[in-house]
Amino acid sequence: MQTTEAIRPSITDEPRQNYLTNGYTIKSWLLTKDHKRIAIMYLISVSAFFMMGGLYAAAIRLELLTPASDLLESGTYNKVFTQHGILMIFFFLIPSIPAVLGNFLIPIMIGAKDLALPRINLLSLYVYWIGGGLVLFALMQGGVDTGWTFYAPYSTTFSNTYVMLVGLGIFVNGFSSILTGLNFIVTIHTMRAPGMTWFRLPLFVWAHYATSLVMILGTPVIAITVLLLALERAGGIGIFDPAIGGDPILFQHLFWFYSHPAVYIMILPGMGVISELISNFSRKKIFGYEFIAFSSIAIAVFGFLVWGHHMFVSGQSMYAGLVFSFLTMVVAVPSAIKMFNWAATLYKGSISFDTPMLYAIGFLGLFLIGGLTGLFLGAMGLTVHLTDTYFVVAHFHYVMVGGQVIAYLGGIHYWWPKMTGKMYSEFWGKISAMLVFIGFNLTFFPQFILGYIGMPRRYASYPEEMQVLNIFSTAGASVLGVGLVMPLIYLGKSLINGKPAGDNPWMLPGLEWRTQSPPPTENFDKMPVVTWEAYEFGEENGLDLEAARRRDREMASDFQKN
Amino acid sequence: MTTHAGEHNDHAHAPGLQHQFEDMKQQEESVSIGMWMFLVQEIMFFGGLFTAYLVFRSKYPMAFAVGSNHLNAFWGGLNTLVLIVSSLTMALTVYYAQKSNRNMQVILILLTMFFGTVFLGVKAIEYTDKWSHGTVPITGLNKVVREGHGDSHASKPIEFSIVPQAYAAATAAGGEEHAYVNPRGEFQWNDYDLIEKKVAEQKADPNAYILTTDERNGYFSHGELDRDKFRDKVRIFYWIYFVMTGLHALHMVVGLGLMTWLCWMAFRNTYSAEYYMPVEMSGLYWHFVDIVWIFLFPLLYLLGRHFIVGGH
Secondary structure (H helix, E strand, O other), rough: OOHHHHEEEEEEEOOOOOOOOOOOHHHHHHHHEEEEEEEEHHHHHHHHHHEEEEEEHHHHHOOOOOOOOOOHHHHHHHHHHHHHHHHHHHHHHHHHHHHHHHHHHHHHHHOOOOOHHHHHHHHHHHHHHHHHHHHHHHHHOOOOOOOOOOOHHHHEEEOOOHHHHHHHHHHHHHHHHHHHHHHHHHHHHHHHOOOOOHHHOOOHHHHHHHHHHHHHHHHHHHHHHHHHHHHHHOOOOOOOHHHHHHHHHHHHHHHHHHHHHHHHHHHHHHHHHHHHHHHHOOOOOOOOOHHHHHHHEEEEHHHOOHHHHOOOOOOHHHHHHHHHHHHHHHHHHHHHHHHHHHHHHHHHOOOOHHHHHHHHHHHHHHHHHHHHHHHHHHHHHHHHHHHOHHHHHHHHHHHHHHHHHHHHHEEEEEEEEHOOOOOOHHHHHHHHHHHHHHHHHHHHHHHHHHOOOOOOOOOOOOOOOHHHHHHHHHHHHHHHHHHHHHHHHHHHHHHHHOEEEOOOOOOOOOOOHHHHOOOOOOOOOOOOOOOOOOOOOOOOOOOHHHHEEEEEHHHHHHHHHH | OHHHHHHHHHHHOOOOOOOOOOOHHHHHHHHHHHHHHHHHHHHHHHHHHHHHHHHHHHOOHHHHHHHHHHHHHHHHHHHHHHHHHHHHHHHHHHHHHHOHHHHHHHHHHHHHHHHHOOOOOOOHHHHHHHOOOOOOOOOOOOEOOOOOOHHHHHHOOOOOOOOOOHHHHHHHHHOOOOOOOOOOOOOOOOOOOHHHHHHHHHHHOOOOOOOHHHHHHEEOOOOOHHHHHHHHHHHHHHHHHHHHHHHHHHHHHHHHHHHHHHHHHHHHHOOOOOOOOOOHHHHHHHHHHHHHHHHHHHHOOOOHHOHHHHOO
16 A cells, blocks of 8 residues: 555655756757657647648538538549548547557556667657658648548549559558557566556556557558559559459458558547546546456457448448448447446546546547447448438547547646646636537537438538538537637646646556656656556545645645744 | 666666666567567558458459469579578577677578578569560550560460470460560560360350359450450459569568678677577568568469369
């Protein structure tokens, strides 16, 4: 059982060196092998891509304000939604939580000095930049209009846009996520501190282990697929062109073999963050630790067996469709296990509604809707009616934005004091969390109805009777936009004049809260020895948050008196 | 950093130990798991190609058999042998690194590099052969032959082939082969004997399963064999051949780069019984590339030989 001193190791110490003060030159950042600095550089890059993708989203919603295709002509609209998808999926959602929060926190959470392969970690960042640079270059040249799915033979034979260049960018970027996943697996296997057994790992780490498995097993397949696509465009052999004996369904199989597991890359880390938030802000040991841990692995494994549910209506055999439909129902089970365990954790917890917890509560509601509508789409009969409509768009935005982005924002707010040593304005944090929640629902809930009454996705125009719901959606998007820009301002402001956060502002037992904020370059002054279980809330470490804060203040004033 | 080193001062000076690790054992374990994970992703990377191969092989077995029979099994077999021997020298390098024997390491790495280069050289000979016979599947990448110049025999059975002389003679007597004109460097194909034989068999017995459903749809126009359509399927085989062997050759080039670095480090006496992980990891990579070839060789070169050399 740990003591107060163990939780607050340095309340009275004078400021010491941390990873931010360890060198100020540009070179000390660009050639760093420190996982925390690499995470910060990822944070900046990923945010830049998120804003670009967001601007494309704004263009889409503005165009859809009116039924006619008046703001953007159809060809431009095709490019806009394609680029929104490519930037958001490959350059924001996939690296967001793993490369930023995972990179920063996994070594600290398991008590290591760094990731096992720091140079590989830096390499992954450079690979990400090269891939991103290629795609940005292609966008400036004129962009691409195939949809983020690059379906053949349109992409191989007919499209007159920069498919090869964008494909190359995605090919290169894929290796960034492979290297990140590889690094995490190695680190989690070999770098755990003494006493940090597998079942004492925070669930955030388990979720990243599962994510890394998907990254390693799935990403190479998309790499070879887009490579074949690019070569096919260059050579015109027709392996994806039915006119000369090729097989467009093969392309879809190869594409979804990665891209379906990729949606688990985009949600598993978010689930990891939520496990942390729910348990820690309920001040209660998480309910069903093993179930949540293994459900992550189960999602990663079953996630590889369901790709065919993207192809129910594209000429796949009916029997294959039946199997894929069944497996899709199966993969929903581990997600549901997580939901039930989170709900059971909340039960009789002493819940505090700090900003990160608001995001976590939002996640529970939005992911519930996103997950359940996924079952509608996995049911083979219903999907014929709903496929390629706005119902699908709403579904995956509920999972991707309502799931991953909300979890990412929650995680950023939760660990911001640890990453920067500064506390942001709790008031503006709460306002922003609520704006995001309201704006998100207003944007995407109407799209379920739109899809159900038959509005197809990827068109710049639509029948007039659908305009009211589209106006709701666009109005919601502006609220969502405001909610997403606000953190940029108050988090930025906290860097300048935020209150010092202290080492453990939330009074939590996790290993990352037992080192200073911001952490020193090698994370801990001496190798931690773990003697406690994950999420073990005792009397001393803040079962009662208010009492703990009171005790903290008394300790500080006692120290001043002496 | 300094506070950390205090506790494990003796290890901090071990050769090659990086700061994030506590001891050599942890580092070795990490590097080893990392390499295996890398190889797993390599398997998935090639896996996509093998899937494409399987799909088209099962759709158009005759086109694949004919295309395969025009690859040179002698050169392919020689390369298989060369790579297996290079794996032996690589494995011995690891052995001598563990014995801290610098000279043997350097010699064996150089030998490994020699065999790797031989492999690439043979590959270059084969690619050149495809180029001059007009079987590179991309227009413009074949030897340009204008009327009255040269006598390029598009995909004529090659000299080292194990195809029986009688068959080769029959092909020549068939009158199908003559000087080909190829002004734009197109993909060329003139070997239709096998498919014509099979089409005749199929027509004689419509209920027999001689041609697959995809072949019955894919090779014919108006109920007759359409040579252009058949040629397109052979072209798909050559496309897959070039992509697979090309990516494999690229991995060989990377491997040779790795060996050059390894050779220099071994020459500087970096590796010893205490620190030999880079040698072992490079070895793993080398063996992996070797094993990929072990799969490529039968799938691409030996496929469907029984159609021509005996069998049915």
